[in-house]
Amino acid sequence: MVWLGRRDALRAGVGLSASAGLLATGLATSRLGARSEVWRGARQNRRRIDQPHGARTGDVTAESAVIWARAADDGRMVVQLSSNGRQVRTVTGPVADPRTDRTARIVLRGLEPGREYAARVWFAGEDGTAGRLETVRFRTAPRHPTPVSFAWSGDTCGQGWGIETTLGLPGYGLLASLRPDFFLHVGDTIYADEPMVERDRDDFGHPWTNELTESVSRVAQTLEDFRGRHRYVLSDPTVQELYRQVPTVAMWDDHETLNNWYPGEIVDDARYDLERSCDVLAARGRRAWAEYQPVAIEQLSRPGRIHRALGYGPHLEVFCLDMRSYRDPNGANLDGSAASRRSGPAADPAADPAAVPAVDHGILGAAQAAWLLESVSRSRATWKVIAADMPLSVATRYADDRDSVAQFHDGGPRGREQEIARLLSGLQQRGVRNVIWVTADVHYTAAHEYHPDRAAYQDFDPFWEFVSGPVASGTFPVKQPDRTFGPRIVFAEGNPDDRRMSPAAGKQYVGQVEVGADGILTVTLHSTGAGPLWSRSFEPEEGPDPLQLSPVHR
Numbered sequence: 001m002v003w004l005g006r007r008d009a010l011r012a013g014v015g016l017s018a019s020a021g022l023l024a025t026g027l028a029t030s031r032l033g034a035r036s037e038v039w040r041g042a043r044q045n046r047r048r049i050d051q052p053h054g055a056r057t058g059d060v061t062a063e064s065a066v067i068w069a070r071a072a073d074d075g076r077m078v079v080q081l082s083s084n085g086r087q088v089r090t091v092t093g094p095v096a097d098p099r100t101d102r103t104a105r106i107v108l109r110g111l112e113p114g115r116e117y118a119a120r121v122w123f124a125g126e127d128g129t130a131g132r133l134e135t136v137r138f139r140t141a142p143r144h145p146t147p148v149s150f151a152w153s154g155d156t157c158g159q160g161w162g163i164e165t166t167l168g169l170p171g172y173g174l175l176a177s178l179r180p181d182f183f184l185h186v187g188d189t190i191y192a193d194e195p196m197v198e199r200d201r202d203d204f205g206h207p208w209t210n211e212l213t214e215s216v217s218r219v220a221q222t223l224e225d226f227r228g229r230h231r232y233v234l235s236d237p238t239v240q241e242l243y244r245q246v247p248t249v250a251m252w253d254d255h256e257t258l259n260n261w262y263p264g265e266i267v268d269d270a271r272y273d274l275e276r277s278c279d280v281l282a283a284r285g286r287r288a289w290a291e292y293q294p295v296a297i298e299q300l301s302r303p304g305r306i307h308r309a310l311g312y313g314p315h316l317e318v319f320c321l322d323m324r325s326y327r328d329p330n331g332a333n334l335d336g337s338a339a340s341r342r343s344g345p346a347a348d349p350a351a352d353p354a355a356v357p358a359v360d361h362g363i364l365g366a367a368q369a370a371w372l373l374e375s376v377s378r379s380r381a382t383w384k385v386i387a388a389d390m391p392l393s394v395a396t397r398y399a400d401d402r403d404s405v406a407q408f409h410d411g412g413p414r415g416r417e418q419e420i421a422r423l424l425s426g427l428q429q430r431g432v433r434n435v436i437w438v439t440a441d442v443h444y445t446a447a448h449e450y451h452p453d454r455a456a457y458q459d460f461d462p463f464w465e466f467v468s469g470p471v472a473s474g475t476f477p478v479k480q481p482d483r484t485f486g487p488r489i490v491f492a493e494g495n496p497d498d499r500r501m502s503p504a505a506g507k508q509y510v511g512q513v514e515v516g517a518d519g520i521l522t523v524t525l526h527s528t529g530a531g532p533l534w535s536r537s538f539e540p541e542e543g544p545d546p547l548q549l550s551p552v553h554r
Contacts, residue, residue: 049075049123049131053234056243058250058294059310060182062113062141065247067121068105068294070234071096075123075131077104083117096123101227103291107298114142114313138247139181141312148313149514150249151175152184152387152468154440156233158191158255159474160200161502162210168238170528171471171508176242178512178526183246184318186440187253187389189293190229191473192220192285194255202474203499211235219258221274221281226256226288234292250293251320252306253389253441257285260396260403262327282325307368309375315515317381319372323389326365327416330401362419363405373423377430382519382540384434390441391467392420393448393481406482411456417484424460424485433461433541436521438511440469443476444494445509445525447534448487455486464538466523468511474500475507491525491534506530 050072058066067079077093093106104123111117116139123131142148153171163169175183196216200208210216213235215228233239254261258281261267265278275281286306306322362369376384395406405416413421427435446467452458465487478492493509495501506529514522524535 047125048129049073049125051121051123051132051134053231054240054243055119055121055134055136056294057119057136057138057247059296059308060138060140060247061310061312062143063111064107064109064296065111065117065119065138065140066105066107066294066296067119067136068103068292069096069121069123069134070231070292071102071104071123071131073123073125074098074102075125077106078122078124078130079106079108080120081108081117082120083112083115088117092124100291101231101288105294105297107296111140113140114144114146115140134244136244143313145314145517145519147514147516148316149178149180149512150182150184150312150316150318151178151180151510151512152186152438152440153471153510154186154251154253155188155255155443155470155473156185156190157196157216157229157472158188158194158443158470159500160194160196160210161208161472161474162196162212162216162232163236164504165209165211167504169233169236169472170238170503171510172236172238172242174508174510174526174528175471176238176245178510180246180512181312182249183242184249184320184387184438185251185471186387186438186469187251187324188255188441188470188473189250189252189289190226190233191255192226192229193258195219200502202502202504204501204505206502206504208502208504219269219271220285221272223284223288226285227291230288230292248294249310249318249320249387250289250295251387251389252286252289252322253324254403256289257282257324260330260401261324262329262403263325264329307371309379311379311381313515314380315382315519315521316385317379317383318385318387319376320387321364321372321389322368323363326368327363330403363416364419364423369419369423373426373430376427376435377432382434383436383515383521384432385513386435386437388437388439391439391446391448391481392437392450392465393483393485393487394442394467394479395482406484408482410483413457413484417457417482420485421457421459424463428459428461434521435463436523436538437463437465438513439465439467440471442467442479443470443473444478444492444507445469445511445527445533446478446492446494447490447523447525447536448481449490451486451488453486454483454488456484458486460485464523466511466525468509468525470503471508471510472503473508474502475505475509476501493525493527493533503528 053070055069074097080090081088096102096104121134220226261278267276311317395408396403448465451462475495478494481487508528512524519540522537
């Protein structure tokens, strides 16, 4: 397990005291003197601190939002918040300096639900001079039934395809055109392990010229290497413009560190000449991820807690998983075997451990799996969206290095599938309705319908899983899923064969979820080349009130 302690958190983004200080009442008034000094310095036209990577927002709820920015020089972060043309408050935040790669964030609290906000962000120099302004916009989650939407994808700057000198990162332009309430990046926010070259051409004849920096020309081993990868993505103007208008909910997967890594692994790759311990590399990769993602610092300072839940109105709650930090070694992923079929009502894994064997391995870890089952069961949102790092039934190709949940064994649950089987059975036993899964990772787009009638393991309710990615990487062929949980490919598109395909082919994929005020959920799968590819709407099913569940089911 890789996590940030309090000391690491102080180094990896913002001091906890700075975040807590935002809760103080009368803060805007207490800062008026400092603000006057800031603007007095600006009028004197002194040297102004730039923000070369823009500003962004993240983890927006009904009452809070994270504002993130990076300074070009040492300076104190300042945010001026307004709504409907009226200034709400000015907040002075932490100092951005080399200890955090000059990144900083402020957690705004006490916001009004369902309101549009604009935040002007700058860094003040030691002499009070106000730096260059960035303005970001966001809407807080509604309290009452209101149409809401989000877009999701993953996989940024992989397979050597970086920021093209003419195209930039086109998938981010598609994201911006959808105008979602937030963008859910489900992992592989960078590719720390895949160097780029200046000029390339894919196997379909598309030329590609990368903008290059030193950090993307080699595998990442040092903290500075990992930071440089994040700076690279944020240097693209299309990405910056998206993040000015659309908040982020960020997750991570393997490429923030190294392809298919797991805790305790030692890298067998000659390119890693400075560090081969995945635990060390992952700690550096996670710190850089934490510095560069707009996540609340108190979230990051909790042991291992990249996983979290975010409610966005009465109809939507998103459960973000971490399928990387707690996993067991990859191997063949065949340990153990659950009964392929059971008769009678499904057993509650919490009350009947024999329903699926309890094993000492998995992909979520016992604590996260228990948190997920409990949190989804108690959610009062109409729709519960589980955001996963990878699909449940698409197996990776190496038989001795299964990075996935599945492993092409179509019988009862084995290996990591047992953990998912216990979760699915638990949701069924508790009567949880309206659960969908969204993911990326496999570099194509698909709609998978899971049904027990087709499954080797049948103790679960039918559900859908939607796959969409990459947003800015190579595109891969569609794979046939493992049949343990009875998936059916309803729609899929990807690379027609195994040849290298760049983003220039127009097959970058973004998924979109829209929930109407009436609770009807619509999923649309988009591509950069063809726009909307597939869409379907779902009416919610009635289920038990989670607060009325009996104690045994809580």
